Amino acid sequence: MADAATKDREFMSAALALARKNAASAEGGPFGAIVVFDGKIVGEGRNQVTTNNDPTAHAEVVAIRDAAKHLGRFDLRGCVIYTSCEPCPMCLAAAYWARVDKVAYAATQYEAAAAGFDDAYLYDELAKDMGSRQLPCVQVKTGDEDPFAVWLANPNRIPY
């Protein structure tokens, strides 16, 4: 029986194969990811930003959505994501929301930056106070009823 490190490398090779397939076909960025549960691949994703016209279709997000669909639950406890590259803030936050146990990555952010994918800017921006960010975020107040009040008054609400 393969030891944990060998299995890790096998799963990472599967993620890297998806990344190379994308890189060669130019159907999206050179990124791939898989989600593993109980020793089996339950989700996979390739970057599909440009092919699907979906700026959120990074490999990890696609793989998380695929795994959640296949497992039939919105909570991926017990799962590990294997991704060809360190996740960007969107994908890392998605991994937190999915409540995966672990993220395994192959390439570092420095290798990604050398290939033209520099996520450092995004990490810097998110760490700033709202007023200091490049993307303007402004509050708009209306006289409408508060959705949170409706939510808290609803006994059928499903927390997540």
Place this chain on the structure above:
Amino acid sequence: MADAATKDREFMSAALALARKNAASAEGGPFGAIVVFDGKIVGEGRNQVTTNNDPTAHAEVVAIRDAAKHLGRFDLRGCVIYTSCEPCPMCLAAAYWARVDKVAYAATQYEAAAAGFDDAYLYDELAKDMGSRQLPCVQVKTGDEDPFAVWLANPNRIPY
């Protein structure tokens, strides 16, 4: 003709109506968002995490995907997102990737926290160095060919 502030409130009311609809139906969290381009609503989203078993289906992500699909492009320059609540890090990063011009929000993070949605933890985690985060992120090296090398050698690649 309505002035900009009046239009802002109208669009925000539309996002809040989606949020309240979700809150009342318990089909997902109490969040709604719309994307506006050239004075028209081109995308909308309600939180669908629990209904669709999709941990990434926050209102803003759903609205961004919807707008990109309708506009037929992965770059939402010129668009504004109106969201019922300050975005979480996943949604804010998605807004950056989508390259929207502006994010307008109604409820503050403090109001969200009072309703049980506390994104402060996630902002804190993302600002930390990888080794200090609660979610373990580990590098797994294999002997596989580098997807970035394949990408850089492909003349048909589409940057994004």
